[in-house]
Amino acid sequence: MSQFTAVQNFSRRDVLKLFGVAGGGLALGASGVSWSPMALAQQGTSESRLNLFIAIGEDNQVYLTCHRSEMGQGIRTGIPQVLADELGAKWDNVVVVQGLADERYGSQNTDGSRSIRRGFDKMREMGAMARTMLEQAGAERLKVPASELSCIDNEVVHSVSGRRLSFGELALAAAALPLPDPASLTLKSAGQYTHIGKSHGIVDMEDILTGQAEFGYDVQLDGMLYASITRPPVAGSVLNHLDDTLARATAGVVDVITLPVPIGAPSFQPLGGVAVVATNSWSAIEGRKQLSIRWGKSPNDAHDSQQYLAELSERVKQPGKVVRQQGPVNTDWPKEQTISALYTVPYLAHAMMEPPTATARMTADGVELWASTQTPQSAQQTVANALGLKVEQVIIHVTLLGGGFGRKSKPDFCVEAALLAKQTGKPVKVSWSREDELQNGYLHAISAQYFKGKVGADGVEAILQRSGFPSISSTFNASVDEPSASELDMGFVDVPLSINSLRCESVKAQAHTRIGWLRSVCNIQHGFGIGSFVDELAHKRGLPTVQMWRELLGSDRHETFENQGFTYGNYGDSLSRHPVDTARFKGVIDAVEQAMARQPKPTSGQGWGFAVHRSFTAFVATATLVEVTDNKLKVLKSIIAIDAGTLVNPDRVRSQLEGAVMFGLTLALMGQISFKAGRVEQSNFHDYPLLRMSQCPDIETIIIASDAVPAGVGEPGVPPVAPSVVNAIFAATGKRIRQLPINAHMSV
Amino acid sequence: MSKNSLGLKINGKDYTLDADPNMPVLWAIRDIVGLTGTKFGCGAGLCGACTVHVDGQPQRACLTSLKQVQGKQVTTIEGLTFEPLKRAWREHNVPQCGYCQAGQLMSAAALLTQTAQPTERQIDEAMAGNLCRCGTYTRIKAAIQTASGQKVSQTDARSESEQEAQA
Numbered sequence: 001m002s003q004f005t006a007v008q009n010f011s012r013r014d015v016l017k018l019f020g021v022a023g024g025g026l027a028l029g030a031s032g033v034s035w036s037p038m039a040l041a042q043q044g045t046s047e048s049r050l051n052l053f054i055a056i057g058e059d060n061q062v063y064l065t066c067h068r069s070e071m072g073q074g075i076r077t078g079i080p081q082v083l084a085d086e087l088g089a090k091w092d093n094v095v096v097v098q099g100l101a102d103e104r105y106g107s108q109n110t111d112g113s114r115s116i117r118r119g120f121d122k123m124r125e126m127g128a129m130a131r132t133m134l135e136q137a138g139a140e141r142l143k144v145p146a147s148e149l150s151c152i153d154n155e156v157v158h159s160v161s162g163r164r165l166s167f168g169e170l171a172l173a174a175a176a177l178p179l180p181d182p183a184s185l186t187l188k189s190a191g192q193y194t195h196i197g198k199s200h201g202i203v204d205m206e207d208i209l210t211g212q213a214e215f216g217y218d219v220q221l222d223g224m225l226y227a228s229i230t231r232p233p234v235a236g237s238v239l240n241h242l243d244d245t246l247a248r249a250t251a252g253v254v255d256v257i258t259l260p261v262p263i264g265a266p267s268f269q270p271l272g273g274v275a276v277v278a279t280n281s282w283s284a285i286e287g288r289k290q291l292s293i294r295w296g297k298s299p300n301d302a303h304d305s306q307q308y309l310a311e312l313s314e315r316v317k318q319p320g321k322v323v324r325q326q327g328p329v330n331t332d333w334p335k336e337q338t339i340s341a342l343y344t345v346p347y348l349a350h351a352m353m354e355p356p357t358a359t360a361r362m363t364a365d366g367v368e369l370w371a372s373t374q375t376p377q378s379a380q381q382t383v384a385n386a387l388g389l390k391v392e393q394v395i396i397h398v399t400l401l402g403g404g405f406g407r408k409s410k411p412d413f414c415v416e417a418a419l420l421a422k423q424t425g426k427p428v429k430v431s432w433s434r435e436d437e438l439q440n441g442y443l444h445a446i447s448a449q450y451f452k453g454k455v456g457a458d459g460v461e462a463i464l465q466r467s468g469f470p471s472i473s474s475t476f477n478a479s480v481d482e483p484s485a486s487e488l489d490m491g492f493v494d495v496p497l498s499i500n501s502l503r504c505e506s507v508k509a510q511a512h513t514r515i516g517w518l519r520s521v522c523n524i525q526h527g528f529g530i531g532s533f534v535d536e537l538a539h540k541r542g543l544p545t546v547q548m549w550r551e552l553l554g555s556d557r558h559e560t561f562e563n564q565g566f567t568y569g570n571y572g573d574s575l576s577r578h579p580v581d582t583a584r585f586k587g588v589i590d591a592v593e594q595a596m597a598r599q600p601k602p603t604s605g606q607g608w609g610f611a612v613h614r615s616f617t618a619f620v621a622t623a624t625l626v627e628v629t630d631n632k633l634k635v636l637k638s639i640i641a642i643d644a645g646t647l648v649n650p651d652r653v654r655s656q657l658e659g660a661v662m663f664g665l666t667l668a669l670m671g672q673i674s675f676k677a678g679r680v681e682q683s684n685f686h687d688y689p690l691l692r693m694s695q696c697p698d699i700e701t702i703i704i705a706s707d708a709v710p711a712g713v714g715e716p717g718v719p720p721v722a723p724s725v726v727n728a729i730f731a732a733t734g735k736r737i738r739q740l741p742i743n744a745h746m747s748v
Numbered sequence: 749m750s751k752n753s754l755g756l757k758i759n760g761k762d763y764t765l766d767a768d769p770n771m772p773v774l775w776a777i778r779d780i781v782g783l784t785g786t787k788f789g790c791g792a793g794l795c796g797a798c799t800v801h802v803d804g805q806p807q808r809a810c811l812t813s814l815k816q817v818q819g820k821q822v823t824t825i826e827g828l829t830f831e832p833l834k835r836a837w838r839e840h841n842v843p844q845c846g847y848c849q850a851g852q853l854m855s856a857a858a859l860l861t862q863t864a865q866p867t868e869r870q871i872d873e874a875m876a877g878n879l880c881r882c883g884t885y886t887r888i889k890a891a892i893q894t895a896s897g898q899k900v901s902q903t904d905a906r907s908e909s910e911q912e913a914q915a
Contacts, residue, residue, distance in 0.1 A: 072843075072846070201838060202841060202843065208843050209834045211784070251768060280775055280779040280780065281788075282768075282776075285791075352845075353797055353848045353879065353881050354787070400846065434790040434792070655884070655887070658886055658887070659884070660883070686792070691883070693889065698886070698903050
């Protein structure tokens with residue numbers, strides 16, 4: 001075990017030992033959703049379970065807890081940076097501790113691009129709380145007013161006299177002090193930041209370079225068994241017949257176990273199926289190949305994604321449910337002034353490099369799991385339900401995640417491991433194969449969108465847009481057969497278009513497989529739709545696309561969508577704190593336009609495409625340069641600009657933008673999961689390809705300097721990429737691609 | 749399990765494994781030897797996450813059986829000593845999630861051992877078999893160029909960061 005997963009739930013007397021701190025020290029935690037901090041030393045009962053954000057050892061090491069999951073976004077570096085900043089800690093002295101699942105952290109669900117967006121102020125408060133206690137302890141030691149002290153580089157400094165005491169020297173005394181009133185805390189201003197805004201290298205670098213980084217797949221426990229599971233190939237089909245004779249005869253196979261059939265909506269339940277349990281991974285895989293299984297009938301046996309998409313494409317051309325109406329209803333669509341378009345995006349899979357995996361072992365008190373999960377608390381709750389345990393009897397250790405992208409927000413694989421550990425009485429690791437991951441996942445929804453625009457002499461007068469896709473809500477409530485409001489909030493109803501008449505409608509769409517979150521979620525299809533259609537409007541208007549966007553966005557304002565028939569969710573944040581600000585749209589548009597202007601003029605067969613999108617409260621504009629030769633596409637250059645307010649680690653923001661470009665290019669160029677007879681047709685990277693280095697363009701990232709509150713970063717870069725590529729292909733060739741993926745139309 | 753005593757040399761150390769000679773090296777070194785730095789990604793030689801060196805040559809451990817490496821030297825990420833490459837990786841802050849990086853480093857090390865100053869095209873070709881879903885390709889390429897003493901040929905995130913700082 002590497003150190004960050006080794007931290008257990010602890011009692012007060014154990015905590016310093018667990019942190020490897022011999023003498024003692026200050027420790028702070030956050031309690032419950034209110035985040036009111038508590039000092040460990042203040043706890044009366046020695047058995048109280050706590051997890052800490054900050055602990056300081058007498059050795060002057062600063063132990064900072066990351067309570068959210070690291071999946072490549074850099075959060076194990078980012079959260080400690082925020083804590084360390086207010087604390088005045090020296091970065092070299094920081095040791096990062098990974099938090100267990102515990103409700104006292106507040107939500108640990110690492111999705112929705114919200115770790116920093118939601119946690120920034122709270123983490124600063126935690127840091128300031130500890131700093132204040134250290135200063136108070138220093139004041140008593142030095143016999144000076146605390147107001148004359150400051151925390152700099154792991155020392156409490158009295159600048160008047162030049163005296164200084166290390167955090168380690170003061171840790172014990174600080175821990176004995178009463179907690180400061182949160183209202184009395186003074187947080188730093190932006191100009192005083194020491195770690196926020198600095199591009200610290202990722203904290204797990206050395207472990208990655210030496211093969212010591214521990215991912216879920218890497219967990220090894222004494223006496224552990226390895227499980228490989230064949231799950232139903234069609235959603236809703238159940239095991240009809242099993243002959244496991246040959247599987248049991250396979251060398252190394254210990255047992256073959258039939259898993260329970262899920263009841264009702266899929267939710268986070270395992271899919272059922274048959275687990276082959278063996279002494280090593282290979283024996284489990286080989287044994288599984290020997291299973292003879294017949295599956296029963298399912299209502300989804302006839303699901304054919306091509307046919308489904310054809311039907312959905314017809315449905316979005318018919319009136320649907322009105323979900324936003326701005327201005328009067330437009331009934332006059334003169335043929336010469338009207339353009340219309342249909343856009344479709346297929347099902348998509350996550351294809352994170354590490355497939356889902358979890359390891360479980362039964363304990364005297366319950367069960368303990370190690371998992372690459374984005375959502376330790378849901379894993380804890382779901383495992384508790386499945387095993388008939390109380391939540392506090394389930395311990396969840398979060399390992400590093402080999403990518404997540406939303407798949408690991410569903411803890412079904414954790415439940416599989418727990419069920420098998422219980423049944424075998426041994427520690428069990430469940431490892432999904434690549435085929436499992438692609439064929440039994442929670443897919444991004446297949447979708448169709450219809451757009452109609454009326455273009456007058458002075459501008460666009462009316463837009464009608466419709467969206468249809470099976471809803472994520474259907475995964476939790478089987479009766480849901482239409483997009484939910486929160487899904488339509490993602491890039492469909494929330495585009496601030498300053499036009500006389502804007503009507504948004506949704507249409508029904510039945511689910512035939514588990515639908516889930518994928519990086520940027522419904523912004524994928526909605527960003528593709530509006531990003532493409534504005535380019536088409538620009539062509540009709542005879543304007544550059546950037547200019548068309550400026551015209552559509554209209555005056556600088558904060559759009560509130562009042563009296564338009566819906567309440568905008570704004571990713572769970574208030575519109576006053578995270579406004580839909582048309583000026584910030586224009587800020588990223590301007591930045592990308594200027595960067596494009598610095599590039600050489602495109603040659604014959606080349607073209608630039610542009611798109612802009614707001615999601616997770618951040619603003620992103622993208623321009624892509626492509627070259628099309630003999631119907632073969634080459635993406636040459638990507639420029640991407642973000643305005644995400646205050647940034648904790650600019651380099652990790654840039655890396656997220658680079659990754660978003662490649663994620664967006666992968667889905668635009670090659671992303672497609674298809675179904676025939678209810679089954680996924682793809683099985684591995686040969687037929688569900690990811691972008692390779694040779695396909696990767698030069699990428700220029702632009703950060704808009706801002707002291708606005710932090711917005712999301714992990715997801716917002718993805719949505720504008722796909723439309724910018726098809727717009728670029730149109731500019732290069734005159735060919736308009738409206739049905740993704742692009743490799744259905746040209747080679748990539 | 750068939751009882752076969754197999755000798756295996758990993759990172760210069762001799763191991764005797766009681767394992768089926770057909771077992772892929774990937775599972776033997778992970779599950780039996782306990783070296784988990786080499787990753788599973790696809791099991792079909794399509795992603796490069798399990799790349800190791802066999803007698804210095806990059807190979808996919810998921811498709812290489814124990815019997816194929818009898819009498820040969822296997823090097824994994826745990827045994828990789830190529831400090832200029834690691835230094836460049838740090839300098840460019842390359843990894844995101846980190847999962848594919850062992851395979852990337854093993855492929856990059858093999859490339860630089862054979863070609864001290866690879867062209868951009870040679871880098872693309874040598875690294876074509878290593879997938880990264882997070883999207884670290886531009887930084888991997890830059891790190892390989894830096895490690896080989898060459899100028900970074902594409903837009904460099906480091907210089908962008910400097911521009912930001914100066915602005």
